[in-house]
Amino acid sequence: MIRKGVIISALGDSYKVALREDDSSGSASKKEYICKPRGVFRAKDITPYCGDNVLFDDNTAVITEVLKRKNEIIRPPLANLDQIVFVISTCEPSPNILLLDKFLAVAEHKGIASVIVFTKTDKCPADEYADIYRGVYPVLCVDNTRTADNEGVDALKAILKDKFSAFTGNSGAGKSSLLNNICPGLNLQTNEISRKLGRGKHTTRRVDIYKLDCGGYIADTPGFSTFETSRYDMIMKDELAYCFPDFAPYLGKCRFQDCSHTKEQGCAVIEAVKDGKVGKSRHDSYCKMYEEAKAIKPWEIKPRT
Incomplete structure (x- = not known):
């Protein structure tokens, strides 16, 4: 039977597809399927992305069609985003405002909303940076990403509700810790800041999509080092x-x-x-x-x- 799903993970030449809640094809035996794309996709230069809405055959586990995208980013490969959440540390390391502005412009150019979250505000106040963007974008401040009962985290959960959101940020900003507080069951790996370099190492190696209890999906991306700013996409x-x-x-x-x-x-x-x-x-x-x-x-x- 042909069903409607969304790609939530890329697994080599296969994809994990979650059954969409608006699928009306009748009852299904499970909610997630490991599918392969049709062989003709390669000839037609069709590459499925995480976030793609697809039609798939639940008997053969084959993706038969990638539905029209409302937007896409190539690095990392994501489609149909409602918003990008930029996680920026106020110190250790300090924000790179020019780089953030470039990413914000790319998102605007692609028709994707932006949200800015400043972390580590218990160590360094965020006002100097937050005031630049208040009134332009939603701006949240998190005083400690390891503290789950945080007003900034609660406000972010409300913004994420029923949306497909990608998280990205500078290394060492506490992105994985923030995601762990939003979805406690994720248990994403976190790293301490390098004392020598004053910055962190990216602990996310690929794009993964997680479903939120409050509704919606979040994509954890490898961070600024892979977010597209290539000349080809400028x-x-x-x-x-x-x-x-x-x-x-x-x-x-x-x-x-x-x-x-x-x-x-x-x-x-x-x-x-x-x-x-x-x-x-x-x-x-x-x-x-x-x-x-x-x-x-x-x-x-x-x-x-």
Whole structure:
């Protein structure tokens, strides 16, 4: 019988498929299946991703069709995300704001909502960083990722409810500990910070998807070291400003129609920065990213799906 499922794990050339709750094909003998894709997928250059909604035959355990995606990221391979949760430590290591802004722009460009969680706020206050993003993105602060009865953790659970969310972050930020508090049964491996390097080692090696008791799924990814920022997937300079939601009220209000929002007289975005309505660090990140985007040729950009 053909059923509807979602891929929750890649296992070599096979995939673990969970039966979707909206599957209406009748009662099933189990909730999860180990499936192989149809042989024709390779000829058609179809690669299933974690998060893909699929049709599969529960008798032969074969994925017969990958349904249309609403979005995708290639590194790590994930599809149909509702939001990405960026887990950022306030210290040990300190945040890399430019790198975070790049990831936020990539998510915006792909139509994926972003949530920012600052950890270790018991060691280093988060306000300096959180104030940059408040009012632009949902921002949560967790004072100790090992403490389950934490207001930040409870607020995050509410944000995750009934959504498909990917977790990523800098090494040593406490992502695995945070996930263990959200889903105590996960028992994900955690590592201490290297005293020599001042940063952690990534303990997540692949993408895995877990179902939440409150509804929805979370994907644990290997972190910033694998999150896509390759030149092939970067944003053209004319699109970049639209990937900064805090710029939105000022776009189209500049003196010059072709304003780059980097240094022109009469730029509404620059005036907003001067007035404190847009964070200076956000504009600094934009200017650096704009210079990088200027070097990209149109034929280097991968078409959006």
